[in-house]
Amino acid sequence: MNITTEQIFDRARTHNGFLGEPIDDATLRQLYELMKWGPTSGNSSPARIVFVRSPEAKSRLLAAMNPGNVEKTRSAPVTAIIGMDMAFHEKLPQLLPHADAKSWFEGKPALIESTAFRNSSIQGGYFIVAARALGLDCGPMSGFDAAKLDAAFFAGTSVRSNFVCNLGRGDPAKLFPRSPRLAFEEACTIA
Amino acid sequence: MNITTEQIFDRARTHNGFLGEPIDDATLRQLYELMKWGPTSGNSSPARIVFVRSPEAKSRLLAAMNPGNVEKTRSAPVTAIIGMDMAFHEKLPQLLPHADAKSWFEGKPALIESTAFRNSSIQGGYFIVAARALGLDCGPMSGFDAAKLDAAFFAGTSVRSNFVCNLGRGDPAKLFPRSPRLAFEEACTIA
Numbered sequence: 001m002n003i004t005t006e007q008i009f010d011r012a013r014t015h016n017g018f019l020g021e022p023i024d025d026a027t028l029r030q031l032y033e034l035m036k037w038g039p040t041s042g043n044s045s046p047a048r049i050v051f052v053r054s055p056e057a058k059s060r061l062l063a064a065m066n067p068g069n070v071e072k073t074r075s076a077p078v079t080a081i082i083g084m085d086m087a088f089h090e091k092l093p094q095l096l097p098h099a100d101a102k103s104w105f106e107g108k109p110a111l112i113e114s115t116a117f118r119n120s121s122i123q124g125g126y127f128i129v130a131a132r133a134l135g136l137d138c139g140p141m142s143g144f145d146a147a148k149l150d151a152a153f154f155a156g157t158s159v160r161s162n163f164v165c166n167l168g169r170g171d172p173a174k175l176f177p178r179s180p181r182l183a184f185e186e187a188c189t190i191a
Numbered sequence: 192m193n194i195t196t197e198q199i200f201d202r203a204r205t206h207n208g209f210l211g212e213p214i215d216d217a218t219l220r221q222l223y224e225l226m227k228w229g230p231t232s233g234n235s236s237p238a239r240i241v242f243v244r245s246p247e248a249k250s251r252l253l254a255a256m257n258p259g260n261v262e263k264t265r266s267a268p269v270t271a272i273i274g275m276d277m278a279f280h281e282k283l284p285q286l287l288p289h290a291d292a293k294s295w296f297e298g299k300p301a302l303i304e305s306t307a308f309r310n311s312s313i314q315g316g317y318f319i320v321a322a323r324a325l326g327l328d329c330g331p332m333s334g335f336d337a338a339k340l341d342a343a344f345f346a347g348t349s350v351r352s353n354f355v356c357n358l359g360r361g362d363p364a365k366l367f368p369r370s371p372r373l374a375f376e377e378a379c380t381i382a
Contacts, residue, residue, distance in 0.1 A: 001196040005324050009228040009317070025381060032379050036372040037200040038316065041333040041354075043370040049379045057382035091377075096370055117305075118312045118333070118353065125229065125316020126200070133196050142232040142309070153382070162309065163232075179234040179287055181227040186282075188223050188240045190216060191248035191344070 001133070008132045013178065015137045015170030018076045023053070023136070023167060028078065031130050038126035040119040042104070043095045046088035047123035048159045050081040051167075060152040065164075066143035072174075076139065076166035081149065082127060084120035086112060087158035120162050128165065137170030192324070199323045204369065206328045206361030209267040214244070214327070214358060219269065222321050229317035231310040233295070234286045237279035238314035239350045241272040251343040256355075257334035263365075267330065267357035272340065273318060275311035277303060278349035311353050319356065328361030 006012075028051050040046070052061045058079065065073050073079050085091075089105035089112065105112050128138050141164045149161050197203075219242050231237070243252045249270065256264050264270050276282075280296035280303065296303050319329050332355045340352050 003194060003196060005192040005194060005225055005321075008324075009225045009321065012228065014230045028379070028381060029375050032375050034196055034200045036378070037203065039205045039319065039329070039331055041331075043372075045373055045378070047378065051379065051381045053381055091373065094371065095373070114308075115333070117308060118315075121309045121312030122316040122319075124309075125313040126320065128230065128313075129317065129320050130196075130200065133199075138230070140230055140232075142306070180285065181234075182236055182282065182286070184220050184223050187227070187236070187238065188219070188242065190219060190242045190244060 003133045008129045012132050013137070013170065013175055015139045015166065015174065016072045016176065017171035017174030018072070018137070018139075018166060018168035019171050021077060021169050023078045027134060027136070031127070031134055031136070034130035034133060035123060035126040038123060040123060041115055042092065042101050044088050044092065044115055044119050045095055045123070046084045046116040047120040047127070048083040048085050049127070050083065050153055052079045052081060053077065061149070064145045064149035064152060065141070069141050069143045072139055073141070073166055075171070077168045080127070080165045080167055081153060082120065082124045082162045082165060083154060083159040084116040084162050085159050086116055088112075088116055117162065124163060124165075131167055136167050139166035139170070141165070194324045199320045203323050204328070204361070204366055206330045206357065206365065207263045207367065208362035208365030209263070209328070209330075209357060209359035210362050212268060212360050214269045218325060218327070222318070222325055222327070225321035225324060226314060226317040229314060231314060232306055233283065233292050235279050235283065235306055235310050236286055236314070237275045237307040238311040238318070239274040239276050240318070241274065241344055243270045243272060244268065252340070255336045255340035255343060256332070260332050260334045263330055264332070264357055266362070268359045271318070271356045271358060272344060273311065273315045273353045273356060274345060274350040275307040275353050276350050277307055279307055308353065315354060322358055327358050330357035330361070332356070
């Protein structure tokens with residue numbers, strides 16, 4: 001599919017309000033079918049995603065969002081919870097069949113934690129790029145009560161929330177002025 | 192710039208060996224100028240990147256890589272260290288000038304740690320996509336001695352390594368068979 005770097009990077013903006021247009025199942029599937037190919041450490045693929053779309057689920061989610069994130073989240077037709085499976089290594093016999101990769105993690109909670117957090121976050125980057133590639137605007141957020149959100153969506157599972165991302169057609173009237181970025185010399189060196 | 196989703200996702204592969212072609216400064220700058228626009232929490236932008244290209248710097252890097260990652264890293268014309276600045280909040284007056292965002296983090300080491308790790312990893316996802324958009328192949332790796340690498344590249348700074356990524360034109364002869372990904376139903380739910 002033809003896209004542009006402007007669409008996924010230079011001209012894409014974080015949106016703070018969304019217009020009413022719904023997002024259908026096929027688009028959410030297409031989003032996953034793109035992002036799933038992004039590489040993760042040992043193909044661990046720890047990200048788990050809940051696409052919150054029904055009024056009932058949205059209301060559970062809103063109860064966990066910080067006050068400043070409630071209205072924008074209410075306005076989004078879909079809000080994705082990017083979670084991480086803290087038992088991701090149980091799926092490694094399926095995901096990395098040529099190695100005994102499950103044994104690399106068993107009994108190593110700190111390694112499981114850092115691998116799940118790092119790689120589900122990297123997958124979060126793929127998620128945002130893939131959504132933009134499909135013409136969706138994003139509004140990623142870290143401002144929520146993680147314990148409350150996890151109790152509402154992941155109780156009794158090995159999944160924990162990482163971050164949350166509104167999806168839809170952004171309302172240009174609610175954009176903030178664009179914040180600056182670090183210059184190459186501030187962020188990078190060539191050694 | 193026109194690109195395709197196949198180029199950044201479906202058909203892109205993790206490479207384990209690289210052909211000799213060098214990568215010039217202009218391409219490394221272009222890579223950063225794309226990825227820098229990807230959103231981060233509060234525009235925190237904690238990723239710091241060292242592009243390791245000189246033989247002297249490469250030799251310091253190789254000494255920190257796990258044995259299985261040494262040869263592929265040696266073959267790459269450039270290896271990027273994706274680091275994270277644990278004092279990223281010092282730059283928030285510049286990056287988020289309309290808020291007193293620096294004060295949200297001061298004296299909160301756990302919040303600094305999770306924000307730096309999550310957001311530099313998300314930026315790592317943007318980095319890989321941006322490299323592929325420019326026609327570079329990637330070989331991201333977590334297998335290295337972080338303490339040794341940090342001592343060799345970040346001594347006396349507030350930066351710590353997150354992960355490492357080989358860059359260049361991949362050698363198709365050294366590709367592994369592609370590992371499977373989780374089905375939509377295994378990784379996602381629509382609530």
